[in-house]
Amino acid sequence: MSETVSELARRRGFFFQASEAYGGAAGFYTYGPEGAALKRNIEDAWRDRFVTREGNMEIDSPTVTPEPVFQASGHLDDFDDMLVECPDCGESHRADHVIEDNTDVEDAESMPTDEVEALIADHELVCPACGGPLAGQSVTGFNLMFDTTIGPGDGDPGYLRPETAQGMFTEFPRLKEYARNQLPFGVAQVGTGYRNEISPRNALLRTREFTMAELEFFVDPAGDGPALDRVADVELPLYPVDAQQAAGEEYLRLTPQEALAEGVVGGEWVAYFLARSKQWFERVGVDMDRFRFRQHLPGELAHYASDCWDAEGEVDGDWVELEGVASRTDYDLSKHDEHADDSFTVFQAYDEPKTVERASVDPEMSYLGPEFGGAAGDVADALAALAARDRAAFDGDEVTVDVDGEAYTVPTERTGFEVAEETESGRHIIPHVVEPAFGIGRAVYTALAHSYEADEVDGEPRDVLRLPAEVAPTTVGVFPLMDKDGLGERAREIAAELRAAGLAVTYDDSGNIGRRYRRQDEVGTPYCVTVDYEALEEGAVTLRDRDTTTQVRVPIAEVAETLVGLRDGELRFEAL
Template sequence: MSESTAEKLVELAKRRGYFFPSAGAYGGVAGFYTFGPQGAALKQNVEDAWRERFAVREGHQEIDAPTVMPEPVFEASGHLDGFDDMLVECAECGESHRADHLIEDNTAIEEAESIAIEEVEELIDEHQLVCPSCGADLSGEPVDDFNLMFGTNIGPGDSSPGYLRPETAQGIFVEFPLLKEYARNQLPFGVTQIGKAYRNEISPRKSVIRTREFTQAELELFVDPEGEGPDLSRVEDVEVRLYPIGEQEDEEGELIETTIGEAVADGTLASPWIAYHLGIAQEWYERVGVDKSRFRFRQHLSGERAHYASDCWDAEAELDEDWIELAGFAYRGDYDLSKHAEHSDEDFTIFKQYDEPVTVERATVDPDMSYLGPEFGGQAQDVADALESLAEEDRSAFEGEDVTVDVDGEEYTVPVEKTDFSVDEVTESGEHITPHVVEPSFGVDRLLYTILDHAYAEDEVGGEERTYLSLDPEVAPTTVGVFPLMDKEGLGERARDLAAELRAAGLSVNYDDSGAIGRRYRRQDEIGTPFCVTVDYETLEDGTVTVRERDSTEQLRVPLEDLDETLTALSEGDLAFADVDGEPVEED
């Protein structure tokens, strides 16, 4: 989409109530947007469609966790230490910019986020990059890590530090000890959440593409790492466009058009769980209006992949001759649950029952605390715990006269005879395992912009230029516009009654009696309303109305008695407009 068309879309979004910068009366604030009546409705419809596909149909639970969480949560998750972007500040005007974005915008380099800071500084010097705000030379300016967390205080007085969540995932992970009980300790099970997240972006840009407050729809799927994978037969024939690491690193690399089944078979998709979710995501994105010819899945390069992820793929859409991330599909292993278990007093494991009891050798210790106490004082219990862990990990360490353990960097030596070390045969019915996590994480705001971008169209009707949004009826904010031909001789009253009847039938209706009928059609076309119904004099005579389809502008006369069922079937995709039983009339 050309730049001029992008500008048209942003202008349309503001004029027709999709989205606009927040707090405009006070000069606005970068990175925050308000979704107007049309945008809020579109957003709700997209979220409902996501919930139906990724929660309801998959049999997963849904929760709604707080957006503010205490500091220890983010100490455990690693966000306090490693949730950073690269910042470069202009010495001339004081404006801050994301260094990797400057490189991507002004060079042929892609995915600069994966490049080390030292190399980023060298690239700024090499390409003589300047400040986008004032044009000053940025060569020689330091590039620093900037933590994106929004901090706050919880409670008055000696309050506890807290943070606005940078992702919805942590609200699921910290509640795992209870959530596993609700799932009856059976793997796999999934937990979904749709909600706000916050990141103090260095340089918000491209309207709702990169903001400081945004909505995520996330699924955290807890699986047994040694258990059975998903049923790939459900998605094996889904066609996808993949951009794996090998193709990205090849100067002549290109997208691979394949199927999920073929990509798993040839090893392009290493994780069956990732493959499964790419398959259902491909179908879902097409369902809500993403143009599949401008859509792909790109594998993370090793430098950009999170340290906890063994593999990660992004769903990306082409916008304004650029590819933007819509979702990430990561295999997070046991990192999250292990970290929260380490930092809390809760159990983040699940008991895995064996099919039959097994007899195994188990190394155990029962340290003599009457010896450890006087010998090590306040460290005695930590030493005892370390001995227990060592016995499980390396029983050979107890073969000598003494055994040495490490506690917080300090070594402690204990006579083996004081540990009561033994290896015994025990019969076990199961074991405690830490589940692995598969995470499909969707950005809702970016998807809304993508849907509008891919739906934006211009044509000519009746010799006049027309702009319309070819939105799928499932997600369109308004299903039907209802008009009286003119607001007199009972037409307006009948049209208003009809609008109320259609709303009662569960349809989203926009009533409009202002201006010429053609102008009213154009207004509805611009907000993406799939169908319009006009009440005219024939309606009063024979009980029929004109139903107009947005994209084709074709019109049919349909009996009022069948109207709610017809429009419902059209909006749910159970009926094509070409198959509606009605009499054709001339186009507008």
């Protein structure tokens, strides 16, 4: 974000570094009055699109999570960034950022640590803080989760969640009941996440505390896909892996159906949510001429994802990640099904019962015990697993299974192997998950950067935020032409009536009317109402449009209804 917009954000109360009175803390920001309202409106627009309109449910889970959850999910082992420490000043840096900021390499994050170390040495890169040499320093993995304890004393180990997703996965056994065990269904959550970033930077882009809006959409991989005709007219700007590896900047512009037909996007639900995401970003003020979906390179895929596309917005020449649409397959639910004390499967009933052949074993433990001792139980389990996946293995006189790298051979007649017919009314499956995960702070940041414009009105320079009316912090500013002769009283009455109609209103009687207009333009207020002497005489006020500065007269009795229609997109100012 340019320094101009950053200064505007601080001065006008959008966001600023937290705890500045105590020197501040890197990676933590406070949203001021304008920023908090903008953030809340963007969150509400997200809920409208991905919860209400899609018919999904929303939950609110704790931000502190017991350690076993992250042991099962893999975050304890794999949720790392690459760290390099300066030997001179001791400052820690993200090694991939050091490379990307100082070389032509754009995808260092996807590289193994030994290649990152070699690049630092080859380019003789130095510490961004003190200029000391980093060549020869080891690059190590640094887990980003904040740890804590739950309970007094030593307590139980826990972590501040780095994403909201695990709260939705761990509650799946109960949530599936609320969904009546019918796939597909979605569970959404808007909440705070925490990551102990090595080097937070770029204002709201890389912070240690942030708001995420995530949807976990549970599907039967063999079930019906989405109604793609509902997004048939959405053109997706796609930047797939092969284009990136060829160092090209040409994007494919395809509809979801075309992207699937050409094999660019691998899953129907991923294609569907890419389209819905593009519609939403445009709705909240992201410039579609500076927007794309970039596919993750193989080396940067998260440990749980088989494919992922990042929605990115261009700000000051850099591409900013705004959202990831990931195919998480059945990774998460399978891990929790394996480790937790509940079932993470869904029973899917067949249209009609089916007769199937099922292989089973009933080993003679009186044989396995004396023969294999303490390994007998594991051998029995291995025989059962083998029968389920490869009944042909029992065709001979003996069958061999592997237990912890050691082979055990059992006479087939001692295994109790048989194949029997059973009638099934359905099947238990572990659903697959498609996840659109949004960074709300990043959406706020990009909407501000993309909506900012410096222009000229009546020969005077003007800073303006052309935020969509739906998300602008304030919908309307109400001004008396001057605070005398009853104008101020009538203006305050109108402001109260507009607030009662559910509109965000600011009242301002300070300075000349032009300055008041400029103040509201600068914070993105789309409309202003001016109460003049004609308002007292004729019962009509002046309504001004931020973007065009056009003014029209509107009867006072119709102002609230008119502004609600403009805010909600049901009216256009030109039509007035």
